[in-house]
Amino acid sequence: xxxxxxxxxxxxxxxxxAPDRVSTTPPDRLAYARDLWPRGMLGLKTGQAPAHPPDVVxxxxxxxxxxxxxxxxxxxxxxxxxxxxxxxxxxxxxxxAGGMVVDLKRMRRLVNxxxxxxxATFEAGILGEHLEHELARRGYTLGHFPSSIMCSTLGGWLAxxxxxxxxxxxxxxxxxxxxxxxxxxxxxxxxxxxxHGLGADFDQLLIGSEGxxxxxxxxxxxxxxxxxxxxxxxxxxxxxxxGCEAIRRVMQRGLRPSVVRLYDxxxxxxxxxxxxxxxxxxxxxxxxxxxxxxxxxxxxxxEQGKRMRDGLRRRxxxxxxxxxxxxxxxxxxxxxxxxxxxxxxxxLIVGCEGDRPLAEAEARATFRExxxxxxxxxxxxxxxxxLRHRYDVSFKLSKMFQAGAFADTMEVAVSWDRLLxxxxxxxxxxxxxxxVMAHFSHAYADGCSIYFSFxxxxxxxxxxxxxxxxxxxxxxxxxxxxxGATISHHHGVGLSKAAYMPAEHGESMAIFRALKRVLDPxxxxxxxxxxx
Amino acid sequence: MTGHDxxxxxxxxxxxxxxxxxxxxTVAGERLTVVPGAAGEVIEAVRLARAARLPIRxxxxxxxxxxxxxxxxxxxxxxxxxxxTSLLVHVQAGITLGALEERLGARALTLGAAARRSLDRRVGxxxxxxxxxxxxxxxxFLEACAAIDGVLLDGTALHTRMAPRxxxxxxxxxxxxxxxxxxxxxxxxxLRVLRRPPVTRFxxxxxxxxxxxxxxxxxxxxxxxxxADLSIxxxxxxxxxxxxxxxxxxxxxxxxxxxxxxDPVAAEEALAVEQxxxxxxxxxxxxxxxxxxxxxxxxxxxxxxxxxxTSRPHRRHATFIPWCDLAAAFAAAxxxxxxxxxxxxxxxxxxxxxxxxxxxxxxIWRAALAHALDEGGSLPEPRTR
Numbered sequence: 001x002x003x004x005x006x007x008x009x010x011x012x013x014x015x016x017x018a019p020d021r022v023s024t025t026p027p028d029r030l031a032y033a034r035d036l037w038p039r040g041m042l043g044l045k046t047g048q049a050p051a052h053p054p055d056v057v058x059x060x061x062x063x064x065x066x067x068x069x070x071x072x073x074x075x076x077x078x079x080x081x082x083x084x085x086x087x088x089x090x091x092x093x094x095x096x097a098g099g100m101v102v103d104l105k106r107m108r109r110l111v112n113x114x115x116x117x118x119x120a121t122f123e124a125g126i127l128g129e130h131l132e133h134e135l136a137r138r139g140y141t142l143g144h145f146p147s148s149i150m151c152s153t154l155g156g157w158l159a160x161x162x163x164x165x166x167x168x169x170x171x172x173x174x175x176x177x178x179x180x181x182x183x184x185x186x187x188x189x190x191x192x193x194x195x196h197g198l199g200a201d202f203d204q205l206l207i208g209s210e211g212x213x214x215x216x217x218x219x220x221x222x223x224x225x226x227x228x229x230x231x232x233x234x235x236x237x238x239x240x241x242x243g244c245e246a247i248r249r250v251m252q253r254g255l256r257p258s259v260v261r262l263y264d265x266x267x268x269x270x271x272x273x274x275x276x277x278x279x280x281x282x283x284x285x286x287x288x289x290x291x292x293x294x295x296x297x298x299x300x301x302x303e304q305g306k307r308m309r310d311g312l313r314r315r316x317x318x319x320x321x322x323x324x325x326x327x328x329x330x331x332x333x334x335x336x337x338x339x340x341x342x343x344x345x346x347x348l349i350v351g352c353e354g355d356r357p358l359a360e361a362e363a364r365a366t367f368r369e370x371x372x373x374x375x376x377x378x379x380x381x382x383x384x385x386x387l388r389h390r391y392d393v394s395f396k397l398s399k400m401f402q403a404g405a406f407a408d409t410m411e412v413a414v415s416w417d418r419l420l421x422x423x424x425x426x427x428x429x430x431x432x433x434x435x436v437m438a439h440f441s442h443a444y445a446d447g448c449s450i451y452f453s454f455x456x457x458x459x460x461x462x463x464x465x466x467x468x469x470x471x472x473x474x475x476x477x478x479x480x481x482x483x484g485a486t487i488s489h490h491h492g493v494g495l496s497k498a499a500y501m502p503a504e505h506g507e508s509m510a511i512f513r514a515l516k517r518v519l520d521p522x523x524x525x526x527x528x529x530x531x532x
Numbered sequence: 533m534t535g536h537d538x539x540x541x542x543x544x545x546x547x548x549x550x551x552x553x554x555x556x557x558t559v560a561g562e563r564l565t566v567v568p569g570a571a572g573e574v575i576e577a578v579r580l581a582r583a584a585r586l587p588i589r590x591x592x593x594x595x596x597x598x599x600x601x602x603x604x605x606x607x608x609x610x611x612x613x614x615x616x617t618s619l620l621v622h623v624q625a626g627i628t629l630g631a632l633e634e635r636l637g638a639r640a641l642t643l644g645a646a647a648r649r650s651l652d653r654r655v656g657x658x659x660x661x662x663x664x665x666x667x668x669x670x671x672x673f674l675e676a677c678a679a680i681d682g683v684l685l686d687g688t689a690l691h692t693r694m695a696p697r698x699x700x701x702x703x704x705x706x707x708x709x710x711x712x713x714x715x716x717x718x719x720x721x722x723l724r725v726l727r728r729p730p731v732t733r734f735x736x737x738x739x740x741x742x743x744x745x746x747x748x749x750x751x752x753x754x755x756x757x758x759x760a761d762l763s764i765x766x767x768x769x770x771x772x773x774x775x776x777x778x779x780x781x782x783x784x785x786x787x788x789x790x791x792x793x794x795d796p797v798a799a800e801e802a803l804a805v806e807q808x809x810x811x812x813x814x815x816x817x818x819x820x821x822x823x824x825x826x827x828x829x830x831x832x833x834x835x836x837x838x839x840x841x842t843s844r845p846h847r848r849h850a851t852f853i854p855w856c857d858l859a860a861a862f863a864a865a866x867x868x869x870x871x872x873x874x875x876x877x878x879x880x881x882x883x884x885x886x887x888x889x890x891x892x893x894x895x896i897w898r899a900a901l902a903h904a905l906d907e908g909g910s911l912p913e914p915r916t917r
Contacts, residue, residue: 117855118754118876161699172697178877194893196852196877200710201674202894204703205901213702222876225754252619252727254792256758354756361799413696415618446618446678446724447696486695493700504700507690511707514904518897530701 005078006055006099013058013100016068021059021106029053032083032101037091037496038397038408042458042465045401054081054095061106063181063189063217069102070215070524071187079527080185082211084156085127087148089409090494092160092210096528102215104155110134111218119178120223124155124216140223143170143258146490147393155216160492161208163449165390167442168251169258169353172490174207176221182206182214185520193220205515210492211526213519227353231363232259232383235375236345240264241420243346244440244448246373248416250350251445255366259351261386264423265339266437267453268347328456332431348375349386400455406469407455410476414485415447421483426452429479433472442489449489452476493530501531538562541599544584551576556607562599569607571681571689571719577603578717579687588685590713591625591657603717605656611635612720620678620694622722625656632723640728645760645789646673648829649872656718659709664852664880667873669758674709681720682708685906694722707901714902729760729791735804736774736821737813738783742766743859745786746871748811750855752788753876755807757800761789761825762874768867774824778816786813787821828872850882851889 013022023029033050034040040050055078060066073080079099086093095101104125111121113135120140122131128149135141144164146152152162157173158180170176179192180203192203206213237243243262250257263271350370352363371377400407414422423438430436434456442449454472458465477487477500487493487500502509509531516523516532541564545557548566556567564586566577581588581601588601605626613622616639623632630651633643645668650658658666659677666673679694692705707715739745745764752762765774767782774785786808790800805815853861855878862869865883873880892898 114856116750117878161697163697163699174703190894190897192894194890196854200712200894200898201703201706202897204706206702208699208702210701224756248617254726254729255796355803357799357803358756358796361795365793365795413698415615415620415694415696417615417617442697444696445726446620449697484694486693486698486700488699489695489697490699497700501700504693505704506693507684507688508692508704510684510688510690511704511905512701514707514901515702518900518904 005076009072009076009078009100010056012072013056013069016072017058017060017065021061023057024055028057029055032057032086032093032103033095035086035088035091035093036397037089037094037494038401038406039466039469039496040091040094041397041401042406042462042469045458046462048462050094052094052096052098054101055098057101057103059103059106063107063183066102066104066107066183066215066217067187067189069100070183070185073100073524074185074187074522077522077524079524080211080215081526082155082159082215084125084153084159085148085151087152087156088160088492088494090160090488090492090496092492092494092526092529094495096495099524104153104215104217107217113138113140113223118223119220121218121220122154123218124153124158126154128152128154128157135223136226139226141226142176142221142223144173144176145390147391149391154219154221158207158216158219159210160494161490163442163490165261165441166258166351166353168260168444169256170224172442174204177203177207178220178222179203180206180216180220181218182216184214185522185525189217190214190519208492209515210494210530212530212532213515213525215525227258227355227359229356229359230258230351230353231359232349232351232380232387233363233367234378234380234382235348235350235367235370236378237262237348237370237376238345238374239340240346240423240440242374243348244416244419246348246370246375247440247443247448249369249373250366251443253365253369254445255362255369256352257350257362257366258353259349259383259386260441260443261349262440263347264438264440265344265346266335267439268344269339270437271347272344328434329432331435332427336427345376347378347382349383351383351387401458404458405455406458406465407453408469408472409491410452410454410473410480411442411449411489411491412452412480412485412487413442413447413449413489414483418483418485419448419450422480422485423450425479425483426450426476429475430454430472433468433475495529498529498531540584544580544586544601548576548580563602564600565602565604567604567607571608571683574603574683574717574719575687575689577601578683578685582685582687588713590717591654591660605654605719608656608719614639614641616641619725619727620722621725622720623655624720625659625681625718626654628652628654629658636725637728641725642728643673643723644668644670644676644726645829646671646676646873648761651829655721655723659721660718661712662710664850665873665882667875667880668760669753669762669875670760671875672873676724677705677709677721678724679722680705680708680718682716682718684716685902689719707905711898711902714898715905729793729797731794731797732760732789732791733797733801734818734821734825735788735790735801735808736816736818737786737805737808738770738779738816739786739811739813740783742784742862742869744811744813745784746859746862748786748808748813749871749874750858751807751811752804753874755803757790757803759788759800759804760791761787761829761872763787763825763828764862764871764874765824766862766865766867766869769870772868773827774816775820778820780814783814785816785821785824787816787825789822789825850880852878853881854878 033053079097081095083103107123107125113120163172181191352359434454436454438452541559552573568574590603608624608626610624629647649665679692770785869883871879
């Protein structure tokens, strides 16, 4: 693969697109040399330039231009990395072999809205927030709300099998798609319109391919009328196991809550800490909603208990940022031992939405199931607070890096019979290496996803920090796969998990490789990713 | 001509008998039929067919002319594992949906409404060659499949990972699901099952025009109702199968089966009644609706025990129609037209008249994938535009 040929193609690319839609300038090449993979940020923090900048960046505005770009790349055997908004956390858009980055963000139109079929056709480069805005102003919603909604695109969602925070009701992105248009690695266009209902779902062989089989250029998605009512509620569950049991019961009763999020004891402690910042102002507020938040916080226990929990939280965070590897196990064990005794419990956020009478009936049945599993009703405050802050997480990581630490998240999924085994196995394995907490979300009748968050001190030595980071991931994925969990629920594979793909799929990788031979026979699309 | 004479087929049968057992291999003319008892025996059949350059067809796959190997899954009928915590069942491909439904019923479980119209089909056939009517507003039967066991055309055995959802590349099960055996055989499956619902209600309404019934069905789905069954019968069909005495001449009937928890079911029932009435629908009694919807879903085995539940012979032809075309297609389908398996995407239209199947716009890509899996080498250049 001749990486440097990419820049030489700039004049041809300008003639295929427009002069101002092709760039070889260092700032643009630098900007497109990274995504939000935390490992890449370790180098960035020390001022090191990304190792793999693209040679050229191009911004097409139509499927025809994407076709022409791909054909030019094929003729010159130059690699292509399709690019949405760069919010990926697995290194999936790093141009490992240089070449072209094809940024789809100028393909952002709502092409058609079919009110009879309740479908909308969008170009793939539209940002999530803009897509929802386009639908909302017409009275509809897609129902897809990933925390990255402001910095991710429809094409990126399709490429990585994204999940939104309301997936329990609306499904993941692959459940919402009616058809896709994709430009293959030969420059052909596959349009799956008209194939729905014929049996085979070819869409499902394209979605999740992370730019290795083709470039998504548009999609037809199912839409719904914007919900008439939204009912949010918080519950305190005595233990993680009780919370999981509550969620399992709800999902297996055929109920369809829009939001289900169970935070383990440590994650609950952190959530309360954030909420506490609002507590003082809320308690004095004239706004009844804010006073409700204060009331919720007041329910968490005695003043003495709150002081102890706050102290523990400060020590945990402080230790996580500065602790040596040797002290991590002690830290995690202390948290495990102390938190249940402080009677904090686990916070469970549940929401139902839709047509008002249906949402209210669903909420009644859902809340009753949770209470039967031991849940204590905390009122609407915790849920409404979650709703206000639900996109904050994407903007918090940089603070961790500024503070001298690194943080990352691992989202894995497994069937209900092994869910608690998965939770314990990963926490136990990571205990010596980092500070770890988790929440359970994206629940289904047959299983659930666990979202592990971990943090550790980065130190000043980049190589040591990377070594520590890699060791954490190796350990976490080994623990996860040891109980039969999948290696990713919605972040994708990219570069960071590529080595685990053969073990994940076994002999079935033959199918993925066959698809690659069919759709990208020259191997120009996003090389080096997904274990292909 | 294939060049395989009866003598050659006899030699192939003898070779396969060693692995499968002589009782499970037969030859009739140029067709060799093998009845494997396990996935390993399917692999032997695939390898033999590949070595002899014979086409092989599996269960419900499309038939081939001339010399061929036919793989009958009639012995692979085991329920291998039932996980009642995760509501998953692992079965061999040859078990029928009806037999599986009966075994699940003993544990107060069910395959769900999407499977009810095809209880006589084998699991492998329903997954490899799904029919439009194998769906309900909660999804298609295909979507109940959490993972598959299969054999590719080169004899490779595979097991896709069972996970509630994943983001680890394409969903590779779909290389075999719906592929009608062109890419390999499905030898087993992990299926999602449901608990039997505590509450069931039947709601029906009669309309003077088909398009009014379709509009109500569409509005109900838009508002978020997800019935276990939602079907529409035109005047001729309704008069014959639902109860002519209870219906006025040529009235189209909208029928819903609602099940689940008491509160949501009651809310859905109220909404359905209100929506139908506001569109001029006249209520049809619940027992009539229950009898009709149940008759559509009874398996042959159940029918023998319960003659009331007479299974309709497979003489009707169904095709999938998206919502935007449903009203026009229903009106043009002729007498005894039925819309079933209505989902937010569309529905299955059936009638006594043959309906021309829609061409598959992706046939060339499916063929290319099959070729790649079979040969693993160079490919014809597929072209769509």
